[in-house]
Amino acid sequence: MNAVIDPKKELEDLQEDLREVQELLRRHQLVEGLVERQEMPRHELVEALVHRQNGAELRAKLDRMHPADVAYILESLPLEERLIVWDLVKAERDGEILLEVSDAVRESLIRSMDPEELVAATEQLEADEIADLAPDLPEDVMADVFRSLPVEEREQLRAAMSYPEDAVGALMDFDVVSVREDVTLEVVTRYLRRFDELPGHTDQVFVVDREEHLTGVLPLSLLIVSDLEASVAAVMKTDMVTLYPDDKAQQAAQAFERYDLVSAAVVDEQGKLVGRVTIDTVVDYIRDKSEGEALAKAGLREEEDIFASVWDSVKNRWAWLAVNLVTAFIASRVIGAFEGSIERLVALAALMPIVAGIGGNSGNQTITMIVRAAALGQIQPDHAKKLYRKERGVALLNGLIWGGILGLVAWYLYSSIPLGMVMTLAMVLNLLLAATMGVLIPTTMVKLGRDPAVGSSVMITACTDSGGFFIFLGLATLFLL
């Protein structure tokens, strides 16, 4: 049973392969140094090396691999080695592998290919797949691809490319199998037999009328168990999920999760069947979106290849650092306004970052909880009051507990009861500020129709830093000096 695939072993095998590839490449590069002077074009050089050494074996290994596994190998290799492996991949597999790799790696691979190679790789794909690659392809390549497509596919490609990235239209494919409702299941079965194999993720065939309006779906699991004499109309289901191309992809994903779908029909405004969405695309979308959010929270503008150049990385990260620098500068000026107080009581300088820091942590907890609830659609406008009450209660309790402890510590360290009391009061007030802003910021962003996951965290930290310094130093100036 060595044909059985076990993903755990698979992963280990892949890593083994990767080491083998790297070993082969190291040997190649040793030779490469010797050959370089002859100024052979790079890909010919690779050819030569691969033939001369046991690289043919490596090529054979890559040929046997699933495109997703080749993509994984490419993503795990530093740029130089990645491009050598890429040269070894059979040209007719280039397209499907480009679809599998991550955006940053895809860019690096496309940059290494000449226009003819790109056109050849793209032409083998289906219209919806070409649309996925399109944003990364040079314009002249896309123009060539367009010209080479049959009319129907050209129309499909045009349609697929017309939708924004976060619309159902961008997730849609055109592999729909449809039947009429007035035929018998016997006829349907005979019709399906004409396929060599049904398109992937076909768990149902779509039922349409003469004008291509969707009237129902016929799940294969029903078709198989039903009497072949029955008509499609008698067996088909009519309470199905349908999507419109303009729907938000996020809503389609929620429908797939909520109703455990494998595929869903996409219809236009007249109810005509135009395509379908399948669970594999939805899973990729969910994954991309949650990764995008995690990256955005740390201010990485786009997915960054771990082997990206220093300069690309700096460009990817600078905007976030600039924003944080501005908020840090504002906080610094708040402190600057109280320099006189600090000069007279230097303990304030040591204690103030604690007040600001805990406020930031606590505010981020509130925001994280609310952002999650908002993403699940659980926040109603009339809940705001309840949320404020709850979060302020939590803040008050936390402020009294932790502020109390810190007050005692400050008293002990600096032998000053008033300083301890100011510390406690400042903690309570800054946590209340954090709670208020922690509810206000994300709920306002939801009301304005913006995604609360992006930017909320910087804003709350800005509030609790500047606010924390102001509250603590202000109280100290009032009561201690």
Place this chain on the structure above:
Amino acid sequence: MNAVIDPKKELEDLQEDLREVQELLRRHQLVEGLVERQEMPRHELVEALVHRQNGAELRAKLDRMHPADVAYILESLPLEERLIVWDLVKAERDGEILLEVSDAVRESLIRSMDPEELVAATEQLEADEIADLAPDLPEDVMADVFRSLPVEEREQLRAAMSYPEDAVGALMDFDVVSVREDVTLEVVTRYLRRFDELPGHTDQVFVVDREEHLTGVLPLSLLIVSDLEASVAAVMKTDMVTLYPDDKAQQAAQAFERYDLVSAAVVDEQGKLVGRVTIDTVVDYIRDKSEGEALAKAGLREEEDIFASVWDSVKNRWAWLAVNLVTAFIASRVIGAFEGSIERLVALAALMPIVAGIGGNSGNQTITMIVRAAALGQIQPDHAKKLYRKERGVALLNGLIWGGILGLVAWYLYSSIPLGMVMTLAMVLNLLLAATMGVLIPTTMVKLGRDPAVGSSVMITACTDSGGFFIFLGLATLFLL
């Protein structure tokens, strides 16, 4: 075609329903105030109210809804209203709805039910579903459920409960349809016809020998297009993904994503078929995991119901605040060690948080990128050197740019060139520290077999805060005083 479901409209409808429910409840509660004195048990009261008013309509509405939609409504309601709606849900649907709601809400619902209700709700479920609920159910309820099950299901439940939450065994269900390889497709088709409907997500039937060893899979999409005279052995696929119950759930999820699966067989060590995993369970797992990570990053120990009590929220959040308090206290003591310097040059107090803050932001960017690459399995042990080189390069460049700007600002604000130079140097050094720790912390956690997503962020912030204060104040003490 009003039977067609459009998720966008669906969501709006649900929110409409929710408002209706709340309106009905408000009216109920007005009456409830009047009836309370009679000390009717709560659920009888609800009964009475629902019958008296047009609440029967509400009950009918809930009956028509998909369990996932009822779950959504329950999650979106504050505790009191949630329990009233819960009382209105038909008892025989309790089980399937409990499966759909989030953990925190499930707990609140279970707490409101008496043991008999719980046993009745649980008994209707399948073994793998009962296992999912088990951790939330009281022991005596589980004992009763166990006793009431037929022998085979009892064994399945015992098996399902024996696996840790993050193992394939916990994702597995027992709805496998299997056939022998020596029969014809004609026989298979006749066998399948005996089902009323195939189990959900059956995209393939499993092929086993006399001892239940898995020998292949027969996709329905192949069965449908193949000649019925052919034998199963001739048509079945043998290069399928199989899982072991002890495999990590994460690896199963990767296999589903990578190979676009709808279902996969689970076999024991002898290769005997014991169950299957389906894409809907995997999608739920992926969602739970990514949400759990987002919550963990903000130090929320578990998913928190937005309507949880203040006390539950405090308990959920205190550990994280305590950890952060300790790191903030350490940073504060670093500052305390330099109080003499700050007293002599108070500008240091205003500038020091900038150095620490930008270091933290930059370090978190590095960690986020590496954690993501590690989750995709792209980090090889021999890459560490390359990563250090790249991240230190980025840090150096960022340090020179942003540190340079801040140096100029410090010079302008405090008319001191040496202060500006110390500021720039401190920024460069703290960013280099952030880059080094930003690679070291997650790669070390990976080496130790721990999840780098949890805890890395606190550790890096602790390093860059204490480190930033030490570097800046130390340099200032050396060169300025």
